[in-house]
Amino acid sequence: MNRxxxxxxxxxxxxxxxxxxxxxxxxxxSSGTAGRxxxxxGGFGGATAARYLRMWSPDIAVTLxxxxxxxxxxxxxxxxxxxxxQLADLTSGYNGLERRGVRLVHQMAIDVDPVRQVVTLxxxxxxxxxxxxxSPGVELVYDDIPGLRDPSSRDIIPHAWKAGPQTALxxxxxxxxxxxxxxxxxxxxxxxxxxxxxxxRACQIAHYFRNHKPRSKVLVLDANEDIQSKKALFHTAWxxxxxxxxxxxxxxxxxDVDVATRTAMLDFDDVKADVLNVVPPQRAGRIARDAGLxxxxxxxxxxxxxxxxxxxxxxxxxxxxxxxxxxxMPKSGHMANQHGKVCAAAIIELLHGNQPEQSxxxxxxxxxxxxxxxxxxxxxxHGYDRELRTMVPIEGAGGLSEAANEAEGAIAxxxxxxxxxxxxx
Amino acid sequence: xxxxxxxxxxxxxxxxxxxxxxxxxxxxxxxxxSPEGAFAQDAQGRNWAGACTGCHGSEGRSSGVIPSIAAMDxxxxxxxxxxxxxxxxxxxxxxxxxxGLNDAQIDKLADYFASRAPVGEQEK
Numbered sequence: 001m002n003r004x005x006x007x008x009x010x011x012x013x014x015x016x017x018x019x020x021x022x023x024x025x026x027x028x029x030s031s032g033t034a035g036r037x038x039x040x041x042g043g044f045g046g047a048t049a050a051r052y053l054r055m056w057s058p059d060i061a062v063t064l065x066x067x068x069x070x071x072x073x074x075x076x077x078x079x080x081x082x083x084x085x086q087l088a089d090l091t092s093g094y095n096g097l098e099r100r101g102v103r104l105v106h107q108m109a110i111d112v113d114p115v116r117q118v119v120t121l122x123x124x125x126x127x128x129x130x131x132x133x134x135s136p137g138v139e140l141v142y143d144d145i146p147g148l149r150d151p152s153s154r155d156i157i158p159h160a161w162k163a164g165p166q167t168a169l170x171x172x173x174x175x176x177x178x179x180x181x182x183x184x185x186x187x188x189x190x191x192x193x194x195x196x197x198x199x200x201r202a203c204q205i206a207h208y209f210r211n212h213k214p215r216s217k218v219l220v221l222d223a224n225e226d227i228q229s230k231k232a233l234f235h236t237a238w239x240x241x242x243x244x245x246x247x248x249x250x251x252x253x254x255x256d257v258d259v260a261t262r263t264a265m266l267d268f269d270d271v272k273a274d275v276l277n278v279v280p281p282q283r284a285g286r287i288a289r290d291a292g293l294x295x296x297x298x299x300x301x302x303x304x305x306x307x308x309x310x311x312x313x314x315x316x317x318x319x320x321x322x323x324x325x326x327x328x329m330p331k332s333g334h335m336a337n338q339h340g341k342v343c344a345a346a347i348i349e350l351l352h353g354n355q356p357e358q359s360x361x362x363x364x365x366x367x368x369x370x371x372x373x374x375x376x377x378x379x380x381x382h383g384y385d386r387e388l389r390t391m392v393p394i395e396g397a398g399g400l401s402e403a404a405n406e407a408e409g410a411i412a413x414x415x416x417x418x419x420x421x422x423x424x425x
Numbered sequence: 426x427x428x429x430x431x432x433x434x435x436x437x438x439x440x441x442x443x444x445x446x447x448x449x450x451x452x453x454x455x456x457x458x459s460p461e462g463a464f465a466q467d468a469q470g471r472n473w474a475g476a477c478t479g480c481h482g483s484e485g486r487s488s489g490v491i492p493s494i495a496a497m498d499x500x501x502x503x504x505x506x507x508x509x510x511x512x513x514x515x516x517x518x519x520x521x522x523x524x525g526l527n528d529a530q531i532d533k534l535a536d537y538f539a540s541r542a543p544v545g546e547q548e549k
Contacts, residue, residue, distance in 0.1 A: 056471070334479050341475030345468065357469060361530060363476045363522060379518045381476070381525025397525025401517065408517050414489025418482040425483055 034059040035130035035351035038119050040109045040287055042066030042094060044333040045320030046135030047423045048340025049347075054100040057348040063103040063127055065119065066094065068164075071424060074194065075333040076369075076416050077163035081171050082204040084372045090163060090416075096425045112291035114313045131347050133308075134293060134301075135319040135336065136285025137162070138193050145280060147257035156259050157276050160201075161193065173275045174205060179213040181274035184264055186254045187222040188281040191300075193321050193331045196229035196378070198222075198279055200368035203234075206242040207371050218246045219271065221264060223253035229330070230368060230378050230400060237370040237404055254278065284322035293318055300324035305384060305391045307346035307356050308339055317343050326391040328380060330364060337423055338362035360384050362391065367412035375408035376401040470533035477534065484541040496543035502535035 037053055039046045042064050050064045071092050079085040094104050105127075111120040112132065119127045140159055142148045148157060160170040174183060183205055187198040202218045209216040227234050227248070238246045256265045262276040283289070283299035293301040293310050301318040303310055305326060308317040320336030329335060339362075346356035365379045380398035382391040401408060474485070477494065481487050485495035494502065508514035509523035526534070 052475075337479050338475065341478075342472070345472045345475070349468075357472050359469075361473045361476045361526075363479070363525070365480055365518065365522075377518055379521045381522055383525075394525035397521060397523075399518070399521040405517075410490045411517060414487065414491040415480050417488045418491060419479045421488070422478050422483045 033061045034348075036061045036128060037063070037131045037133060037347060037351075038127050038129040039064045039133040039135065040119065041135035041137060041285070041320075042068070042071060042097075042104075043135060043137050043320065043336065044419075044423055045137075045336035045340045046133060047071065047094070047097060048337045049133050049135065049317075049319060049344045050102045051097055051100060051423065051425070052341050052344035053347060054097075054102055056344060057351075058101065060348065060351060061103070062101070063105060064094070064097060065105050065107060065109045065121065065127075067106060067108045069093070069106055071420075072163040072167075073333065073416065073420060074161075074163045074197075075366075075419075076412070077160075077167050078197065078201045078204040079369060079372075080163075080167050081160075081174060081201060082208045082369075082372060083171070083175075084204075084369075087164070087168055092420055092424050094424065096421075109287050110290075112287065112313075112316070114291065114316060117315060130315070130351060132316045133319060133343060133347070134285075134288055134291060134310075134316060134322070135340070136287050136322055138282035138321045138331070139285050139289075141281045141283055145254060145257055145278065147259050148278060148280070153257075153259045157257055157262065157278050159279055160277060161197075161279050161282075170275070170277055174208060177213065177216065177274050180215040181213070182217045182219055182272075183209075183275040183277065184219040184221055184271055184273035185277045186252075186264055186279060187220065187224065187228075188279055189223045189253070190228050191325060191331060192279065192282050195330050195332075196234070196366060196368045199227055199230070199234045200370070201277075202246050202248075203237060203242070203368070203370045206238075206245045209245055210242065214245075216245070218242070219273065220246065220248045221252040221254065221266060221271065222248065222250050225250050229366075230376055233376040233400060233404065234368075234370070237376070241371060282321075284318075288318060288322050291316065293322075296324040305389070306342075306358065306360060307350065308343040309346075317347065319343055326382070328393045329382060329391060330366065332364060332366055334366060334419065335362070335364050337419055338364070340423075358384070358386075360391070365415065367408060367415060369409065369412065370404045373406050373409040374404040375406075375412045376404050377408055377412075470537035473530055474534055474537045477538075485538045486541070486544045493544050494538045495541035497535075497538050499535040499539045502538060503531055506531045506535075 039050045050062050053060050053062045073090040077090055107121040107123050109119050110122050117129050158166045158170045160166040202220050206218045252266045263270050263272045284294055284301050288301050295302045295312050301322050302324045303318050310316045310318050319339040321331040342360045349356045362382045367375050367377050369375050378400050381394045383394050385392045481494050487493040506523050509519045
């Protein structure tokens with residue numbers, strides 16, 4: 001703790017006592033700390049918030065609720081489908097956070113009581129909080145795909161949109177597929193997690209096919225009117241690197257699936273595939289809905305972008321993909337990491353009775369592999385617009401790679417190592 | 426408004442003999458805002474640096490081909506960012522990022538990263 005900070009905390013403690021009589025609101029220390037923060041979800045958003053709360057304010061007690069014992073990165077996981085990487089290359093434990101004093105609880109949060117400020121876990125534990133951070137990622141929504149409502153159907157038609165066993169399953173299906181087969185990928189309407197992800201996935205599968213099953217095809221069935229991110233760069237990559245392998249069909253919304261025949265029923269026709277990868281529509285993770293945090297389109301959580309506090313539930317902050325995004329703010333791991341840091345800084349100020357940062361600065365950097373080595377990026381810088389009260393892209397900043405290149409392949413790998421460390425280290 | 430009696434009580438109180446602490450108290454009582462502007466200012470460079478550390482590593486300590494910026498000399502940081510911004514220094518994407526930062530932000534980021542321990546040293 002620096003000198004100013006120490007002085008300030010001491011001054012504030014004295015203030016708390018003296019102002020109580022004068023009827024002023026003061027910070028409320030609890031259990032000998034500046035406050036208790038519970039974080040639900042140990043992905044890019046939640047783990048970053050937990051880590052930075054402890055790094056920047058060791059007087060805050062932080063508990064992270066995450067059912068999985070290990071973190072598996074979605075970013076870069078399409079490389080597993082090409083066989084370039086293994087899931088182990090994307091997997092880390094949470095011990096770095098524990099070393100920083102974050103208390104890890106490997107349970108599922110099943111209820112939030114916003115009045116008593118208590119989170120209930122599936123083992124019955126109840127955790128009180130002064131501030132709650134909800135970073136649940138996305139829930140995959142099968143309501144409008146009747147054939148896939150039964151979860152066991154997704155062992156045949158994987159989504160592979162949450163890295164882990166589903167990624168391994170899709171890889172196995174690609175390996176088992178005979179040469180000359182068709183792998184179809186369906187893309188939901190935007191917004192969904194990782195806008196360039198489906199198109200990178202097409203590249204990764206096509207790369208594998210070109211080298212191992214050259215008569216096979218990748219069919220991208222997109223519910224949108226065009227590629228949703230890095231459009232020209234993906235079109236170029238497909239034309240130059242995978243002619244005759246990748247076929248792209250815009251405006252092909254998925255209506256249903258026949259699981260037995262791996263047939264995608266689309267708005268206008270049916271497509272039978274040998275491997276069918278349905279990326280379903282998405283909304284904020286379930287606990288966000290149960291906690292009353294979803295306020296936009298029945299799908300996403302609106303927040304104050306200075307603090308990431310919910311507009312609906314006081315003292316509850318929402319991060320990452322679950323947030324109703326600001327203009328041109330993608331649902332990406334990188335962006336969730338940015339949310340986590342801004343939110344941690346804001347919570348620290350709030351718990352100490354200070355005003356949060358009024359001019360947050362965030363960036364997004366997103367790398368897509370178009371082969372085993374060559375990469376394209378999109379980058380942006382975002383600042384806070386006081387009139388619009390939202391984050392906006394800074395004019396003149398940001399942009400794309402000029403062309404796919406190997407230099408950025410190495411940079412993308414370094415990005416992975418660095419951001420995982422920034423989230424978990 | 427506060428009653429004069431309360432102000433006198435505060436001035437006489439042993440916990441507020443230091444003028445800085447008194448200012449802090451008055452600011453909290455009158456505005457309900459941060460009594461320690463300096464703390465918020467210090468935190469700003471740290472907060473903004475969060476925009477850099479996703480790629481350059483926590484506190485600017487990087488692994489792999491992305492350069493570490495922890496412990497970078499302030500003048501060098503400012504010079505490099507200016508060069509990225511005006512295009513005299515080319516990069517894969519730093520030109521695009523640097524064009525989103527103003528001089529005040531670059532100055533604070535430079536101070537923050539200059540104060541960080543370099544790669545290989547114990548984190549502060």
